[in-house]
Amino acid sequence: MSVTIYDIAKEAGVSASTVSRVLNSSSLISDERSSNIIEIANRLGYTKRAIKKQKSRAILNIKLVLGQLNDPSLPLVYSVPELIDGIKAGVPENQLNIICETSNKTKDLFSSKKSGQADAVIFAFCQVPKSTEQYLKENNIPFLVLNRSPEENDFITFNNKEAMNELVKKSLVKTSRPVFLEMYSENEITTERRQGFLNACEELSIADYEFIQLNSLDEIDRHLLTNFTKKGKKQIVAMNDIIASVFMFQALKNSYKIPEDFSLSGFDGSSVSSMLASELRTVSLQINKLGRKSGDWITKRVLEREEAAYQVYLKGKYIEGSTYSS
Template sequence: MTKRVTVYDISKRLGLSPSTVSRVLNNSSLISTEKKELILRTAEEMGYQKRAIKRQKGRAIINIRLFLPKTQFSYIHLFYDVAELIEGIQHGFGETRVNIITSLNDGDLSLFDSKKLGDIDGCIFAFTKPSDALEELLEDRSVPFILLNRSNPEHNYVLVDNLVGMDALVAAMYKKRGGSLKPCYVGFSKLPSVSEQREMGVYKGCMARNIPFDREKDVIMVDSLTELREKVLPAIEKHSYNGVFCFNDLMAVSLYQTALRRNWRVPDLFSLTGFDNSPMLQLLDQRIDTIEFSLLKLGKEAGMWLNGRIINRLDNAIQKALEGDYIVGETI
């Protein structure tokens, strides 16, 4: 009996990842034409036959697994309301009955072996990404998945437009301080992909307005909030920065409080911005200028896309950036 040719056989011959091969064989539009043609041609030459996947269009309830970051990133839960995200997902599915099962993205693949919860019809990765092993498992089983506030050119995702959001903050600070503005960006090394996008937003915003900004000298990266006192405040003092763009609201709040302990007044000494419009901003006596991050909108977009894939059998890809709203505060 001839051995069935698998995705892994094709990927081994071409030196590509199994997930990339699987996406092409499942009609993904996110792979380049050249690579797509190579994979399809090789699959035909090797005699690959796609395994039939049973789809239950009339199922009463759709099962969606929502993956959240591991506990080592527990600070995320300080300003992201998971209940709001779930509400958005449910709105996106409309009249379709959906069962949302939450899990930590800790690499445990046995979750998909459990029969107690039924088959998983789709997955959402919020503020996290699947491991290579999990990605290959999902692709092999033709389970659609989408990333929220994370991006990958070969994946489906919805995120907040960090470039546009940061540009709005740069514009507001420039309007206040004009040509005297000397800005810096405080980034977070633990989330490099998001931090780099927001840094780029500051850089492009400054370049568009002829504001001097050196991505080598004017970017201060921290590993933890404790480094704000050790690295950021000395840098502000040494270089006379009068505009500080923080990676997010948590960092902005912490920097505000740290500066206050030195009797540094904001915005007298320097203007300050955050990002995400976290509920924690209400704890300060001054409202920090920020960009609103709507979990409701992100969840709704994810729900609509998965509903189209699972219920209506649509093959459309989604790579979407949502524009956040500038929330005017008192710190610019």
């Protein structure tokens, strides 16, 4: 098993970031400590991973781990081809061999010989299993998490809270009586978007708001729409475009008009919203942009061997749409 910066850090009694700085010739560490760390690295046999090249181009094997297949909403929200195109565009001068896998807690992602040759791993729209994280760190394989923000690892994600906050403040006023519609799920993304909605209501001095947690999209029906109408709840802030799309379909089916009877916003800018009768007000999470930034990470982490933390928040793109009345 290859020696990692974590092995050196343990032996030297310092942090992994200190070892990283020394191995990258940082002037922030004293000469005495640097000499000690370099001596330990040499004694343990530490070597940086080699990169294959063809002429002047690097050839990189990138493992792309996607969300589980049992989540039917993933392909509706995130375009994998768009992500892959973005990753390749982000490293234009080099050849990328992208090996796709689906995440599965019971499956060893590195069981095959080919899998073990990955120069880097990108986890897209899924969590990193602890056993996999440990394997990657022990074998000094860089890895990146997309659309999540684990504070101890590299990540690129969208600032869901800030984007939802901006969307709500552009859509509501003090006298609004909004409903935040979400699926019954406690995860990082849901929490951030809910908090963005809550913060915006507080900033706008909106006191009469409501949270509705759905166990199923089937709960968006005539009864729910009638209940909202009776309560005067006409501003619907959906957690994502899928919920917003189902709401619009049911509203039109039951002879309601958008935005005359209900104003409606979504979130994600997913492909499903393009099939709606009216352009949805939403925030587009530009997947190609996410991919290009991942390419930048590959350049810095794999090609240039930088070991400083890479943690990036991207800004979503606001789409005005025609589903909110002025």
